[in-house]
Amino acid sequence: MKEGNNPLGNIFISYRAISTVAYQSALQSYGVVGLAAKNLAKGLAQVLVKDPTLGVDVHFDNKTIQIDLYVIVEYGTRIKSVAGSVSDNVRYQVERVFGLPVSQVNVHVRGLRISNTD
């Protein structure tokens, strides 16, 4: 939980809320075809309950947000460019929605999906 100041009281934002926004914006980024769990056991549980935060880790150091994304990328795209634009996109959306600065978005490419072979 993290807080923001408000004249009438405190605002608490859960890690889960941030993860959800990051998850959605990652899936809207071109070239990202899915997110993958950091480890298998946790992933299995998350898949079973259709967790909207699968493959997203959020950290907060009282000043800035750090996000780790575990993504699956479409085979045949330039991975460097895809990773660059997913991190831009996630950072932009999270900062826009929560108004908290994002200092890091680490993109971990966990696999490729091959829908066409050339």
Place this chain on the structure above:
Amino acid sequence: MDQPISAMSNGRDLAKNRVIDGQEFKQLIEAGTTWLRTNQQIINALNVFPVPDGDTGTNMLLTMQAAYSEVSRSGEHNIGKMAHFVAQGALMGARGNSGVILSQIWRGFARGLDNIDTMDGHSFAHALVEARNTAYKGVVRPVEGTILTVIKDTAASAEKIDLDSKNIVDIFEVLVDAADQSVKHTPELLPILKQANVVDSGGKGLFTILEGMLRYLKGQSLETALSGVQPLAAVGIEEFEEIEPGQDYEVVIDFQPNSPLNLDKFYSDLSEIGTSIQVGEGEGMYRLHIHVPTDKRYLPIDYTMGLGTITKVAMENLLAQMANIEKEKENKVPLAAVDAGQIAVVAVSPGHGISRIFGSLGCAAIVEGGQTMNPSTEEILRAIENLPTDQVIILPNNKNIILAAQQTVNVTVKNVAVIPCSSVPQGLSAMLRLDPDGKMDRIVKEMNEAIKEVESGELTQATRSIDLNGVHVEQGQVIALLNDKLVYSAPNLEDAMLGLLEKADTESRERITLFSGANITRPEINQIVDAIRRKYPSHEIELHEGDQPYYQFIVSIE
């Protein structure tokens, strides 16, 4: 681009064809790339997201350039293979989000042409459908109102054409029109575009590539930018590096037309007044940007006045702006570039002219400072650390700065030597011994010897009356210092200079170098130089503008 497009076979020859081979496809790719380059800035200006994909036009252009350079030298006639090369180049060069999508479009397009020698209308339509399918596969939740929508609509229009009755140029007409409609529709699909009052930049980029191909087929120019309108933000007063004749003034006018603007007439009327015409539009407002010669500078205002209400006029004199830029260039000190491992010199300089002289002699960094503004150890250290080499010689050029310079030796890891030169002439004579590729020890030794061979004199105004070294000085008199010691005083500069030279035993020397200060005028300088020449007719006399404060002259006698 390896060949200018005009040197290639004319696009109009292609237009009536019903099939396209690999070489002809290459020409189309080049045309699309060229037209995209021409319109790059217009597309860049369409951005709405402050962060993601900040320069769509440039990203798409770099992607297309990579695609074209992959095929530019290829003699392949099989279009299926050629399309795969294009896709490969686009993939390798894909920049940014729009570039990645564009590369996927080419990848799908190439798949659609697998095992095809020449492309006819049917295979073209099929390739576009494949391009759309592949592009959509790359994302889980496609955002509509983007380049994806534009390829979708374009492919859909290709499927609807009666392909059998059309040649290549007819097909392109239909596709470009569909892409144009699709781009114009993007703000309806993506609210953020509507808010920003722009169309989608990636979609516009794709449209521009197709339009470039069509323009090539029709034999239209690919080098002059669209005479359409740009978003308001894209048009403004710019700084120019150089201007052409007839571009004396830049005029920018904001206005609201009384009736809808006839752009073609507007452009052709304006092109009789001036050049570099750009028009921006936003929320009923128009912004006109034009370059005009001096005698026509009010004409654009009169002209737009007749069309509607002018809200703002900005006029800038480009000639004066250029003169400023030229002047700034003159003021730049030319510093020598050093490579790692070479020996670099950092000089402390009291005046701009002296900095330039040090620079022209091969000095790599200048720290400003002198008699009354001694630079700190930190400032000198920063200059040392910024140099790309680890062998540095410092010329303090003032006895008050030698100590600060020597302290840097203890705080840097670089190999630093301080030459204890206490005046500019000493520093300059040391500077002449520099050999950037030489041995540090030897050069430092030579420099230390060099500074002993030169007598340096300075002329300045006495700030108070004093008796020193047997010299009586009245406040306001001109005093002469020789190697930092007071040697002479006189009521005027000329006498003080001649007295100084006498004390320095100039008779037995060969060369006198003068550095004039910032506080002395040309006629005064000429008068002094003439006086010296009369007294020492066989000596070599050199004059430099040193621009140092306080000292009317710094003199070097060798």
